Amino acid sequence: MTRKGILADSRRFRAAALAGMVALGAAVVWVQSVPPGELQANAGRAGRRPTGSAQLMSVQAIPGWADGEMCEWMPASAGSSFAALIPEPLEPQSQDVPGRRGPAPMPTSEEVAAVNARAPVRMIRDNFPSYSSIAVDMKNDELVMTDESTFSILTYDRRTNTPPTAAFSEPKREISGGDTWIEYQCGVYVDQASGDIYAVNNDTVDRLVVFSREARGNTPPDRIIHTPHTTYGIAVDEPHQELFLTVQEAGAVSVFRKMAVEDEPPIRLLQGDQTLLADPHGIAVDSTRDLLFVSNFGSVTEKDASIVSPQGNGYYAPSEKANWPLARNAAVPGSGKFLPPSITVYPRDAGGDVAPIRKIEGPKTQLNWPTALAVDPKRGEIFVANDTGDSVLVFDIMASGDAAPKRVIQGPKSMIKSPTGVFYDWEHDELWVANFGNHTATVYPATASGDAVPLRVVRSAPSNTGTPNIGNAYAPAYDSRRDQILVPN
Amino acid sequence: MLTRSTHGVAYDNVRDVFLVPNFYAQAIQIFAGDSDGEVAPIRIIQGPLTGLHNPDKLMLDVVNNEILIPQRDRVLVFDGNANGNVAPKRMLGPKRGLGALVVAPDPIHDLLVVAGAGGGFSGRFQIFDRTASGDVEPKWVIAGPKAQLQRFMGPIEVQPTRGLIVAGIRTNEELGGPDNFVGVWDLFARGDVPPIYRIGGPNVLLEQVRGITLNPKHKELIVTDKRINGVMTYYFPEIF
Numbered sequence: 001m002t003r004k005g006i007l008a009d010s011r012r013f014r015a016a017a018l019a020g021m022v023a024l025g026a027a028v029v030w031v032q033s034v035p036p037g038e039l040q041a042n043a044g045r046a047g048r049r050p051t052g053s054a055q056l057m058s059v060q061a062i063p064g065w066a067d068g069e070m071c072e073w074m075p076a077s078a079g080s081s082f083a084a085l086i087p088e089p090l091e092p093q094s095q096d097v098p099g100r101r102g103p104a105p106m107p108t109s110e111e112v113a114a115v116n117a118r119a120p121v122r123m124i125r126d127n128f129p130s131y132s133s134i135a136v137d138m139k140n141d142e143l144v145m146t147d148e149s150t151f152s153i154l155t156y157d158r159r160t161n162t163p164p165t166a167a168f169s170e171p172k173r174e175i176s177g178g179d180t181w182i183e184y185q186c187g188v189y190v191d192q193a194s195g196d197i198y199a200v201n202n203d204t205v206d207r208l209v210v211f212s213r214e215a216r217g218n219t220p221p222d223r224i225i226h227t228p229h230t231t232y233g234i235a236v237d238e239p240h241q242e243l244f245l246t247v248q249e250a251g252a253v254s255v256f257r258k259m260a261v262e263d264e265p266p267i268r269l270l271q272g273d274q275t276l277l278a279d280p281h282g283i284a285v286d287s288t289r290d291l292l293f294v295s296n297f298g299s300v301t302e303k304d305a306s307i308v309s310p311q312g313n314g315y316y317a318p319s320e321k322a323n324w325p326l327a328r329n330a331a332v333p334g335s336g337k338f339l340p341p342s343i344t345v346y347p348r349d350a351g352g353d354v355a356p357i358r359k360i361e362g363p364k365t366q367l368n369w370p371t372a373l374a375v376d377p378k379r380g381e382i383f384v385a386n387d388t389g390d391s392v393l394v395f396d397i398m399a400s401g402d403a404a405p406k407r408v409i410q411g412p413k414s415m416i417k418s419p420t421g422v423f424y425d426w427e428h429d430e431l432w433v434a435n436f437g438n439h440t441a442t443v444y445p446a447t448a449s450g451d452a453v454p455l456r457v458v459r460s461a462p463s464n465t466g467t468p469n470i471g472n473a474y475a476p477a478y479d480s481r482r483d484q485i486l487v488p489n
Numbered sequence: 490m491l492t493r494s495t496h497g498v499a500y501d502n503v504r505d506v507f508l509v510p511n512f513y514a515q516a517i518q519i520f521a522g523d524s525d526g527e528v529a530p531i532r533i534i535q536g537p538l539t540g541l542h543n544p545d546k547l548m549l550d551v552v553n554n555e556i557l558i559p560q561r562d563r564v565l566v567f568d569g570n571a572n573g574n575v576a577p578k579r580m581l582g583p584k585r586g587l588g589a590l591v592v593a594p595d596p597i598h599d600l601l602v603v604a605g606a607g608g609g610f611s612g613r614f615q616i617f618d619r620t621a622s623g624d625v626e627p628k629w630v631i632a633g634p635k636a637q638l639q640r641f642m643g644p645i646e647v648q649p650t651r652g653l654i655v656a657g658i659r660t661n662e663e664l665g666g667p668d669n670f671v672g673v674w675d676l677f678a679r680g681d682v683p684p685i686y687r688i689g690g691p692n693v694l695l696e697q698v699r700g701i702t703l704n705p706k707h708k709e710l711i712v713t714d715k716r717i718n719g720v721m722t723y724y725f726p727e728i729f
Contacts, residue, residue: 103652104653104678105651105673105685105686105728106685107685107686107727111727112686115686115725116670116686116687116693118688118723118724120689120694120721120722121709122722123717123719123720123721124720125717125720126718149718151718178664181664183664202493202494203494204663205663248492248513249494279492279513281493297492297493298490299490299492299511299513299514299516300513300514301515328512331515331542331543333515333540333541333542334536334537334538334539334540335515336511336513336514336516336535337514337535338533388527468720470718471493471718472699472715472718473699473713473714473715473719473720474496474497474642474643474713475498475644475699475700475702476498476644476700476702476712476713476720477500477702478702478703478704478711479502479522480500480705481502481505481522482523483706485702485720485722486498486500487713487720488496488497488509489493489495
């Protein structure tokens with residue numbers, strides 16, 4: 001049967017069904033208006049006799065069935081044809097147009113202008129800052145955080161504790177605006193000596209921006225380092241003046257001179273199958289033990305430099321920079337894998353394709369999107385912002401294998417919700433957590449455990465303000481069954 | 490198994506599943522439509538036979554039950570029930586210069602719209618037969634200065650009952666600009682033809698359009714914008 005035939009049959013079926021529904025509606029109305037006892041009498045007068053099988057006796061109109069929005073007519077099975085829902089062409093098909101259904105709009109210029117100027121009827125957007133990473137300037141007693149909702153870097157007094165009745169705490173300083181190159185900053189480092197702020201962009205502008213401590217408003221950065229695409233975490237080893245960045249897409253760690261500028265290439269690259277880096281996020285350096293710690297979400301592909309196209313452009317172009325990681329341009333098709341989340345440990349100066357000296361991985365670890373790391377070298381502990389676990393995990397710095405954390409901070413009193421940043425303040429022996437999921441930063445004694453009440457809470461929004469958790473929403477989809485919008489980030 | 494930097498999702502209203510491309514693991518994950526919280530996908534397409542190469546976005550043809558993965562010089566087409574390490578059932582390309590960034594199937598007219606770069610971020614719509622495979626020429630092309638197809642980032646849609654292409658157009662500024670908009674083109678137009686409508690811009694609201702989707706039930710257009718960092722819904726009955 002042709003598509004036209006299917007449509008014709010479907011139209012006849014729909015017309016018949018529609019007529020039947022009308023008749024049924026009318027008959028039900030007739031029944032309900034007939035006093036009891038008269039039904040049988042009426043049936044008799046109508047000439048109906050018992051037949052031993054069902055007979056249409058009456059109908060009632062379904063209230064409001066002809067009004068309101070058009071229902072989606074869902075096919076009964078996957079085999080049903082969506083084509084059955086398509087109406088007849090509104091005009092004869094043109095011989096030049098292959099089977100066109102329905103005319104293209106031909107609006108007037110006024111109609112075009114009206115559409116152009118139309119405002120959205122709804123907008124989903126977080127108008128309050130959402131803290132994505134966190135650091136303390138111990139010399140100046142200040143708390144510095146990046147915000148991925150409204151694109152800013154915010155500095156507060158370290159001792160800020162937002163009163164429950166207050167809408168939010170005002171920052172001492174805010175850096176934001178187009179000139180700052182701040183967009184989706186996901187990592188922050190504060191130089192304890194100078195107060196300089198280093199903020200990492202994830203995957204939109206490929207620039208690490210550096211501001212002096214007193215920077216505020218829409219001010220250009222004092223320094224920019226051009227980074228690989230999809231950098232995430234940042235750590236600095238001050239004794240060696242080295243700056244470490246995790247690179248998600250490449251499955252790599254790029255190491256720059258701490259004072260690198262502009263297009264200066266990295267001084268070292270850690271990348272390769274042996275490294276076990278897999279969608280790396282958090283990073284921390286223990287300068288006393290000369291160790292590098294990286295947290296991995298687990299997705300990975302093989303890379304092969306030989307498949308990089310010399311004619312590529314953008315992300316597919318070869319790079320002439322030394323120590324530049326292989327990225328999507330070198331991903332081997334079909335080589336992707338899902339590995340368990342992990343923390344991999346290397347010598348600080350590891351480079352090339354080297355295996356970690358230790359790996360923390362397994363179900364006992366409770367690792368679940370381990371997004372950020374911090375180290376307490378004195379106690380020998382690693383802190384993990386465990387995003388989708390809504391927890392902070394604390395491991396022994398020498399942990400290996402399927403090791404359970406020494407402590408877990410988690411629970412409603414802790415207020416930990418989608419933590420994406422963590423910082424150990426060694427001056428005050430406190431642990432800070434940036435909670436992307438509830439507009440708060442919370443601080444605890446460094447040895448806190450369980451459902452610990454924070455010592456202080458810094459809020460960027462009124463209490464219990466929901467967050468849409470949107471960060472660079474990309475491709476929406478509409479779920480017609482649930483009348484919901486799916487938004488990946 | 491999800492990660493940050495997820496750039497695609499598509500919902501199948503017939504089978505009540507949604508699909509997500511995982512760029513870093515080169516996989517397509519299929520979830521039950523009501524999935525909530527930490528739940529495993531019901532299926533995963535992954536492995537060397539798939540040919541998946543950094544799958545960034547995906548589109549669905551729910552009528553023909555197919556999953557379409559644009560991959561620059563090719564478009565991979567998987568059976569909608571595919572699972573595991575399976576090869577695509579069909580591939581448009583490899584074709585030098587195809588530039589497939591996003592695609593939109595039109596199962597009513599049996600067409601496939603391939604939106605992508607014509608080189609130097611000048612975009613174009615190439616319209617193929619829906620089941621085209623190999624290195625074939627498009628049936629026709631919409632491109633040129635009047636078409637205003639500067640650059641695509643996210644999904645486009647075909648509105649098949651009216652024969653329209655709906656697409657978000659972004660410009661090249663890294664931090665967004667005023668000339669972004671969502672446009673509507675006649676699917677059957679050829680050559681350098683302007684959009685019939687532009688909404689959200691230029692110089693209105695949108696700053697860096699990502700993707701769009703349509704809600705025919707409510708006659709709405711849904712748009713994501715990177716610089717606004719939000720999701721906007723427009724009432725747009727004119728295209729339904």
